[in-house]
Amino acid sequence: MKENDELLYRINVLEYHQKLLLKLLSDPNLDFYRLVIxxxxxxxxxxxxxxxxxxxxxxxEEQKAEGFVYFHPLFSEFSRFLPARMDVNExxxxxxxxxxxxxxxxEINKCL
Structure with a gap:
């Protein structure tokens, strides 16, 4: 059963990537979708x-309303929760x- 689950997962990922590829054909500037693939x-x-x-x-937005101008904690949170195999800057x-x-x-790009 475990092997079937893995195959089903991989098929679903491929189908999703196929949809993204079709979007990329009509607009090659969809850089994030390219990274997903x-x-x-x-x-x-x-x-x-x-x-x-x-x-x-x-x-x-809440922090800006409170007068914050430095968003390094948001950058840190983004970095922590991003899949490890992905490059934050990219x-x-x-x-x-x-x-x-x-x-x-x-805003958080300023933290680099």
Missing amino acids: EYGLSEQEVRDFFQLCDNLTEKM VMQSCLRQKLFEPLFT
């Missing part, structure tokens, strides 16, 4: 990533180029 991320891992970015964006730059979570990554 290169790093072999599953659809669930990408959903988790987007949820992390949503949460960090909310925290950043992910942030690809998201900025694809205009994903642009305000968040513009």
